[in-house]
Amino acid sequence: MEEQLFTISVFTENRVTLLHQISMIFSRRCLNIDSLTVSACSIEGVHKFTITCYSTRPMMEHVVKQIEKRIDVIKAFLLTDSEILFQEVALYKVPTESVVNTDIEDIVRRHGARVLEIHPEYTVFEKTGHTDEIMELYAHLKPLGIRQFVRSGRVVVTRSSRELVDEFLEKRMKKLQD
């Protein structure tokens, strides 16, 4: 079966050990997590893990169920790119002396990048976008001599009108009241 890039959104309680509880479900199958972002979400007290991973759909569906089985995990969702809006951010550090001798303005404009800091020795650019866009800028800056580069994991919102976990939480609170 063909592998593709999946995005998994995991909503959890804000506790220690959650990262371990989630990552062990991947490592058990020797699945390599491609990227990982953890932050608060729009619901107070709920944390959101956004994980990307190359695998097959049956494998990912089962991983999601086993993640969800963990007591402190509220809900997990398997998403494909068509269901989400997503971005990554990247930082590029290049020597300032090589920047001044190129058409850097054109590069920055064309790629929608911005300059974060200019230091006598180095200049740092920032670019937000999809992986391929970030790597395109990387290719343009490479001849200048990239000294440092970092790309974040995905941040994702879904094309649904609310957080995907809302319905589940409402159901649970109703059960509590009953």
Place this chain on the structure above:
Amino acid sequence: MEEMITGSEILIRSLADNGADCMFGYPGGQIMPVYDKIYNNLYGVRHYLARHEQGAIHAAEGYARATGKTGVVVTTSGPGAMNLLTGLADALMDSTPIVAISGQVGCSMLGKDAFQESDVISSVLPVTKWALQVRRAEDIAPAISRAFFIANSGRPGPVVIDLARDAQIGTAAYEKQEAPFIRSYDSDPEPEEGAIEEAARLLNAAERPLVLAGHGIMISGAEKALAELVEKAGLPVGCTMLGLSGIPSDHPQYVGMLGMHGNLGPNINTNRADVILAVGMRFDDRVTGDVRKYAPDAKIIHIDIDASEFDKMIKCDLHVHSDAKKALEALLPLAERKDRKAWRASFDKHRKIEEERVMARELACNAPDGKMLMGGVVRKVCEAFGNDAIVVTDVGQNQMFAVKYSRFNKSRSLISSGGLGTMGYGLPAAIGAKIGEPERPVVLFCGDGGLQMTIEELGMIMEYGVDVKIVLLNNNFLGNVRQWQHLFFSGRYSSTPMVNPDFRMLAGAYGIGAADVADASQLDAAIGEMKAHKGAFLLNVNIDETDMVFPMTPGGNGVDEILLNESEYYKPV
């Protein structure tokens, strides 16, 4: 002002308030404040001193499996906690409710490689349902309440509370806890709308339906609902190994055990059924054989409380996400009354062949040199106890013969390590079962290999006078591995012959009654002696090492591709 008590006392009080009447454990440096309270015998929670932490947790498992209550284990930090890992993994696989309390070094020493420090939470997460480190006395009561709730609700499992020294020696007021509400955890899911109706429709339309009953029957207390449903709708029912005793062995609709060493009828007819109703079972690979050849003609309905089991091994046609009891009770009024006599009778044909071709030899129990066969010994022992004993097994051939040749009248009568297949489980689990159910006879069937893995727990029998009847099926071999070596490794018996101690003398050293049964002619009298003996007894039975477990579905075969003996496949008519 409210009385301030230490965290250690809060712990014991919390255990009592959550229904614990005993715990199994082993003291050590970082749990001493708790043991200081155990010394006072507070709140009616008795403590049983195991001889090894692994023994303690298997005893707690046996207690939990026999009673349905949560088994409690207490250990020290570091090595004490690490010795729990096998038992935790076992309990997770077999859905056994356990709360394990491990001592931990003081908070200021965490992460500094302190003496007997280990990263307990990280180590146990993959083998527990939930785990939490508690660092303050005031957090103990809520943590214990949550631990018991999680361990023994939904699909039960083991929980670890790692209790830092600060929490044990700190003080707080004790507050009795309400039953916790955990928003992220729905312990009692409702079946999807229409799922029960659809299940009834499939069942009612079936001509060759088969029920596969698992451990979930007993965990949810669905024994009565299962019996009523299969009687009303004329459904044949087979049990997984852990599902055995969920329905009496002599129930007219019961057709045998499923799986690699199961009975011919239910395995053959799995692949002839047109509808399968799988209840509280998880299509373990030992049940299914090659999944690509499994139940090709059947619509499969899967009832389970654990949604992660759906479509994991076998793609099913209908999922009912609920505990077994709730689902079966809802299904009962919708099921049409049918007798399905011809289909039910088709199982008997296979049973008869199995009785003649496989079981008759075992039950005759005669091998060269007066040696005995395991199946016959098991049947005689069980009958001596009126088929009312709690049967505990170790792992291996002893286990397969014990589960196949025992008969069960009552629920929760088989305690065996299923998913993990943990050798050494049997002796401590039998001790825990007897402590949990003191009125019921407890019989342990074990091999010479498994018994020696946790034989130190004879000490617990001696100290507490636990009346466990130990039937040692002794072939001086690791018999199951030997069987596989014989069948699949050209009879090269690598590291499977065992040089054994004198087990009768060993039992004697612990003050336990014992008898050697060297010859088949002595067996009946020896069983009688064991039964009449007040207190624990070890029967050391001289088993023929060439005895092998059949029928057998070798790995990679379909569920209906079954060996009757080492060279002949069963060819059903």
